[in-house]
Amino acid sequence: GAGVSQSPSNKVTEKGKDVELRCDPISGHTALYWYRQSLGQGLEFLIYFQGNSAPDKSGLPSDRFSAERTGGSVSTLTIQRTQQEDSAVYLCASSLAYRRAKNIQYFGAGTRLSVL
């Protein structure tokens, strides 16, 4: 597609359930990022994928959070045993990844997760 696509756009779940959020990056973009944005707050980095390199997981808040990227394209962010504090908008971005280049990140519309 022309832009970064995220699904679902909204997800309501019960505390303790697992959820999967999907991100389809711009074709040809080798770098993919996940961020979390709580209401009225800035963006919190979660995880970064670049090509076939090991992902940078330094931003994941707990071991309940995990992400994978299959075939260097689509990524899935999984939250296990959801808690109310996980409620937020989860944003995905992708970019080219040329050395020392501008590498603008382009964002999807986000998934709004509500944990009841």
Added chain:
Amino acid sequence: AQKITQTQPGMFVQEKEAVTLDCTYDTSDQSYGLFWYKQPSSGEMIFLIYQGSYDEQNATEGRYSLNFQKARKSANLVISASQLGDSAMYFCAPRSGNYGQNFVFGPGTRLSVLP
């Protein structure tokens, strides 16, 4: 971790006036990029403008320009001739690393343009 400061949590500007949104950061890298993004109430993040740390001139993109002062680690966004559609959150985001993979967003400034 790198700290980014946007000192104005909220700002108001009259339509057609110019406005400056502040951003300072504390990177220790000599080579980095500085991005500004806009987030309207609809939620999408929109890239506005980029400044490379070694660029000799301040970046401009249409009505957007940067007042980049490398020694002060400051990159203020100037919006000229404000429009109602400029009402949004604005985030400053320095990036570093060989592939720009170290990306940190500031807390944002909410701009409201008054008719």
